[in-house]
Amino acid sequence: xxxxxxxxxxxxxxxxxxxxxxxxxxxxxxxxxxxxxxxxxxxxxxxxxxxxxxxxxxxxxxxxxxxxxxxxxxxxxxxxxxxxxxxxxxxxxxxxxxxxxxxxxxxxxxxxxxxxxxxxxxxxxxxxxxxxxxxxxxxxxxxxxxxxxxxxxxxxxxxxxxxxxxxxxxxxxxxxxxxxxxxxxxxxxxxxxxxxxxxxxxxxxxxxxxxxxxxxxxxxxxxxxxxxxxxxxxxxxxxxxxxxxxx
Amino acid sequence: xxxxxxxxxxxxxxxxxxxxxxxxxxxxxxxxxxxxxxxxxxxxxxxxxxxxxxxxxxxxxxxxxxxxxxxxxxxxxxxxxxxxxxxxxxxxxxxxxxxxxxxxxxxxxxxxxxxxxxxxxxxxxxxxxxxxxxxxxxxxxxxxxxxxxxxxxxxxxxxxxxxxxxxxxxxxxxxxxxxxxxxxxxxxxxxxxxxxxxxxxxxxxxxxxxxxxxxxxxxxxxxxxxxxxxxxxxxxxxxxxxxxxxxxxxxxxxxxxxxxxxxxxxxxxxxxxxxxxxxxxxxxxxxxxxxxxxxxxxxxxxxxxxxxxxxxxxxxxxxxxxxxxxxxxxxxxxxxxxxxxxxxxxxxx
Numbered sequence: 087x088x089x090x091x092x093x094x095x096x097x098x099x100x101x102x103x104x105x106x107x108x109x110x111x112x113x114x115x116x117x118x119x120x121x122x123x124x125x126x127x128x129x130x131x132x133x134x135x136x137x138x139x140x141x142x143x144x145x146x147x148x149x150x151x152x153x154x155x156x157x158x159x160x161x162x163x164x165x166x167x168x169x170x171x172x173x174x175x176x177x178x179x180x181x182x183x184x185x186x187x188x189x190x191x192x193x194x195x196x197x198x199x200x201x202x203x204x205x206x207x208x209x210x211x212x213x214x215x216x217x218x219x220x221x222x223x224x225x226x227x228x229x230x231x232x233x234x235x236x237x238x239x240x241x242x243x244x245x246x247x248x249x250x251x252x253x254x255x256x257x258x259x260x261x262x263x264x265x266x267x268x269x270x271x272x273x274x275x276x277x278x279x280x281x282x283x284x285x286x287x288x289x290x291x292x293x294x295x296x297x298x299x300x301x302x303x304x305x306x307x308x309x310x311x312x313x314x315x316x317x318x319x320x321x322x323x324x325x326x327x328x329x330x331x332x333x
Numbered sequence: 334x335x336x337x338x339x340x341x342x343x344x345x346x347x348x349x350x351x352x353x354x355x356x357x358x359x360x361x362x363x364x365x366x367x368x369x370x371x372x373x374x375x376x377x378x379x380x381x382x383x384x385x386x387x388x389x390x391x392x393x394x395x396x397x398x399x400x401x402x403x404x405x406x407x408x409x410x411x412x413x414x415x416x417x418x419x420x421x422x423x424x425x426x427x428x429x430x431x432x433x434x435x436x437x438x439x440x441x442x443x444x445x446x447x448x449x450x451x452x453x454x455x456x457x458x459x460x461x462x463x464x465x466x467x468x469x470x471x472x473x474x475x476x477x478x479x480x481x482x483x484x485x486x487x488x489x490x491x492x493x494x495x496x497x498x499x500x501x502x503x504x505x506x507x508x509x510x511x512x513x514x515x516x517x518x519x520x521x522x523x524x525x526x527x528x529x530x531x532x533x534x535x536x537x538x539x540x541x542x543x544x545x546x547x548x549x550x551x552x553x554x555x556x557x558x559x560x561x562x563x564x565x566x567x568x569x570x571x572x573x574x575x576x577x578x579x580x581x582x583x584x585x586x587x588x589x590x591x592x593x594x595x596x597x598x599x600x601x602x603x604x605x606x607x608x609x610x611x612x613x614x615x616x617x618x619x620x621x622x623x624x625x626x627x628x629x630x631x632x633x634x635x636x637x638x639x640x641x642x643x644x645x646x647x648x649x650x651x652x653x654x655x656x657x658x659x660x661x662x663x664x665x666x667x668x669x670x671x672x673x674x675x676x677x678x679x680x681x682x
Contacts (some may be wrong), residue, residue: 097570097604097607098508098512098566098567098568099515099568100511100512100565100566101511101512101515101566102510103515103516103518103519104511104514104515104518107515107518107519114648120491122607123607125607144604146604146605146632146635147605147607147632147634147635168504168507168508168511169504186507187507187508187510187511187512188507188510188513188514189511190514230634241634243634309561317644
């Protein structure tokens with residue numbers, strides 16, 4: 087049996103310490119990274135490719151769900167948190183297990199057993215089809231979009247986003263002059279954003295309503311949205327209906 | 334609310350007693366003036382009619398409350414009302430007795446003689462009624478105040494319990510237990526230390542929660558204890574900076590106001606920052622007031638902006654304790670969150 091390569095992600099040193107201690111008793115695991123926040127976790131996944139993340143939920147910058155959203159296709163995840171209210175969501179996003187702090191070594195090893203089994207069946211980690219990750223807290227719209235760029239992570243506040251354009255399997259998030267590519271269907275992202283604010287004006291365009299300067303008639307029955315910075319976006323007929331409802 | 338009529342008990346007493354007084358008010362001057370006994374019924378009825386202005390005395394008393402008005406004003410108001418009552422009653426009597434004079438001639442005949450004593454009696458009865466009204470109203474008010482105070486006390490207790498529940502935040506406890514379980518492996522002495530600190534903190538906060546007021550220094554200690562425990566989890570990410578004026582330690586304040594504020598500062602501030610930061614607590618004294626400032630850095634991009642429950646709780650407690658005299662002001666700018674609390678100064682604990 088190959089050794090399970092694990093990255094520990096927790097912003098609290100004592101919490102990392104206890105994981106290290108529990109894991110040291112198991113000769114079949116190897117700790118390949120210890121991360122104190124979500125950014126480090128994404129970097130670790132990119133650089134050392136662990137099999138499994140032991141992931142805290144409440145962390146600065148990127149929370150555990152956001153980390154999972156960014157790297158969940160490459161690595162299996164076991165959550166470890168003091169908050170039981172995330173459990174349901176954790177399983178929805180196909181976490182392997184959910185450890186409630188404080189937990190004992192037995193409970194951790196049980197989770198590792200499940201992870202081993204899961205990884206043996208499915209060595210490439212969860213397939214993209216399984217993973218429709220929703221980083222949104224229940225009942226709330228996301229207020230920032232996390233985008234991974236190799237080992238780097240961009241965190242963009244949604245109110246800074248001008249519009250989002252679909253490009254095949256990706257979306258291109260336009261923030262001023264910058265375009266950030268994220269591997270996620272536009273419809274997925276649309277579901278996570280406040281519908282009072284982000285309007286699907288076209289099959290390929292999701293616009294921040296705050297950026298709209300005016301609507302212009304381009305041809306008979308076809309309109310364009312002119313943004314405050316002068317950029318123009320096409321508006322489909324159903325997009326126009328949605329816009330009219332909001333304006 | 335009439336002090337007599339709206340209480341069934343007093344109403345009954347009035348109905349039993351007043352016929353005697355009313356009859357007396359008419360009959361005594363009548364006998365004195367030498368009227369004929371057979372005509373007494375006409376005079377007695379007239380006397381009973383005095384019951385109306387006597388009951389109305391309550392409204393005059395309400396117009397000049399004895400607790401808040403100038404004593405002279407009370408005296409003048411009541412005397413004037415008594416004179417008017419007596420005058421009106423006499424005039425009504427003159428008309429009434431003239432009307433019934435065919436059946437009972439003697440009262441109208443002696444009326445001029447009985448005017449003075451009857452007026453005096455009426456005025457005295459009116460004043461007596463006023464005195465009774467004042468006494469009853471004062472008693473009622475005292476009772477109402479006592480009831481209100483009890484209500485406020487129950488409210489405060491309730492708020493304290495709520496605060497206590499909110500404060501014994503289960504996640505704080507779970508995270509601490511997790512830290513302890515970690516320390517048991519790496520540093521048994523440290524684990525024991527943390528157990529002791531946790532126990533001390535909970536004991537202190539339970540004790541504080543049971544009290545209405547505690548010394549400001551105890552409040553500050555409690556907040557500090559809380560932060561010290563959090564520091565075991567957060568390590569160097571959590572800095573603590575307390576600046577408490579020297580002359581405020583003995584000042585009483587409602588228990589468990591500061592701890593929720595520093596707890597917020599950690600949960601929604603320090604915990605959101607990779608490199609952490611410092612929680613500042615500053616207590617200063619101004620003329621007649623104590624000012625508390627709690628400040629912490631936070632990550633403005635963080636989704637985990639508090640739900641505001643902690644602050645709402647503190648605000649509610651201030652409201653029940655001080656009404657509009659205390660203020661709580663929260664502002665966030667430039668990635669710093671500041672809470673300013675100002676409470677009126679009370680005597681030493």
